[in-house]
Amino acid sequence: MRKFIALLILAVGIGSGVFFTIVSKGDLVLGCVAVGVGLLFSGPIAGAVAGVGGQRGCRGARSGWFGGSGGVSNGGLFKGDSPIKRWDR
Numbered sequence: 001m002r003k004f005i006a007l008l009i010l011a012v013g014i015g016s017g018v019f020f021t022i023v024s025k026g027d028l029v030l031g032c033v034a035v036g037v038g039l040l041f042s043g044p045i046a047g048a049v050a051g052v053g054g055q056r057g058c059r060g061a062r063s064g065w066f067g068g069s070g071g072v073s074n075g076g077l078f079k080g081d082s083p084i085k086r087w088d089r
Contacts, residue, residue: 002050002051002052003050003052005046005049005050006046006047006049006050006052007046009042009045009046009049009050010039010042010043010046012042013038013039013041013042013043013045013046014035014038014039014042015038016034016038016042017031017034017035017036017037017038017039018031018034018035020034021034021035
């Protein structure tokens with residue numbers, strides 16, 4: 001259902017670009033630019049409203065910045081260093 005809502009919002013963004021092109025009686029280039037601008041604005045809105053594409057509920061997501069992988073060892077760089085947490089920013 002969330003993906004349907006996201007696709008619906010994207011379709012509204014595309015439709016607004018097509019509607020603008022029809023009303024202004026523009027050419028193909030203007031239509032492509034209008035559809036692109038419609039997608040540019042409706043994409044993040046669709047993702048935020050529908051909750052698609054975020055880290056929320058993602059399987060295998062790990063806490064912290066490095067997620068247990070990367071070039072930093074588990075011991076830290078120096079003795080006595082505490083690992084960086086998200087709330088320490």
